Amino acid sequence: MTITYKDAAGIAGMRVAGRLASEVLDYLTPFIKPGLTTNDIDRLAHDYMTQVQGTIPATLGYQPAGYGAYPKSLCTSVNHQVCHGIPNDKPLKKGDIVNVDVTVIKDTWHGDTSRMYLVGEASIAAKRLCAVTYEAMWQGIMRVKPGVRLGDLGFAIQTFSEKQGFTVVREFCGHGVGQKFHEDPQVLHYGRPGTLEVLKPGMTFTIEPMINAGKREIKDGPEKDGWSIVTRDHSLSAQWEHTILVTETGYEVMTVSAGSPAIPAFVAEYEAKMAAAAQSPIAA
Template sequence: MNSRKIILKTAEEIEFMRESNRLVGMTLGELSKHVKPGVTTLQLDRIAEEFIRDHGAIPTFLGYGGFPNSICTSVNENVVHGIPNNTPLKEGDVISVDCGTLKHGYAGDSAYTFCVGEVDEKVKNLLKVTKESLYKGIEQAKVDHHIGDIGYAVQSYCESHGYTVVRELVGHGIGREMHEAPEVPNYGKRGTGPLIKEGMCIAIEPMINLGSKNVVFENDGWTVRTKDRKPSAHFEHTIAIRNGKADILSTFEFIQETSN
């Protein structure tokens, strides 16, 4: 991916992307009403696909590289790319839902880690810090900064709370394709990596572990889990660089409306 050219977006393209990303936020909000003990991730997947199609878009993940479903559902020690299945969620689980849409030819991408009923305080704190780190990274996404500044902000914040940063999976550029250049790691050194420019669109997605940073790629070809089987958290926003700083195109507002 590093050799690919970074495609800067026009103001018009960014507005198309905002629409796709808003729909992702609406879909996550819809799913948040259903995340509870006894529900299966396959049920969530069907709700998401129907919701996305009803709003005139297509689920980007479905068939992407052979992925069999419309959302990624990663429970507890699963970090990302979990395949929806018939196992019911249970009290105390956490579940990362990663969702993508394609509308008017432009992609949206966002993820949120939900609590299923009452969750252990240690795990709740992991989710809180991971979500906060996403915004720490977004603050560094401004013109004349570097991609490494984003990773440094996420890494230093999470590690200061005793958590670890997954190395094998990173954020990415986004536009007409769900994955474009540049790669956006959640670790790094300030002043390194590609220069951030006006019109750059990227997905920033901290993937943070309670225990060791080491992960295992499961035999299903998709699921990535923590090696020590301790919980992981994942939050993601798509942003555009406009007027020199980050304009967040995706939204968690629909999730917050449900949880209030």
């Protein structure tokens, strides 16, 4: 395994790319309403990236081993689609939920992030799934610091999600990111504490749990496009994603912008608790 550790210049480049990726999602937010197609979302994002930001859509033409070239500038996964949904001309309906996953390249650096959107008024169950998935991502993020192992993050995400009655997709995971779209390490969203790679300053990777309302099993989508993945039981699935930097003392979320959703209150409470424990005589 070859993990790249970013120096000051690399971190600065990642910050810019991360912010720009998040700003694409900010830009799309007011457009995502019933009647819009995911192809519309793709066109809006492509034009914004290339004509306004001067960024390159990383997914357009991306072709990892064993896959055909991805044909669009972002991924849109609707309702029971788990990930990698290819935009199409089917209009979004009131009550749909959609994940929009964007990766931009700016000056060779990648910024990778995704958000869930509620299309019109969604059901209570759909809202809860999206909210819990966002919180599950933060359960992993807030534990990032040097010396922690990746298994600790996966364990936190899994136990939190399963306590809420949901399941975690196992076949897809987060990943290192930098001047390459996908780098080491793989970041599992389940696992055992004290296992896998030790976090060190300069590591940059995504945390992007895919959480299902039903069972965790998945299958290829009916489109047979080689990319789209759906839940086997046709239950709803949600995903959120941030790119994270391991700092000397903790973490930095690199994919934030003015329109980013608020950080859950429990994150600040957890960090205050950890800080107090570190300063206590017993901890010393």
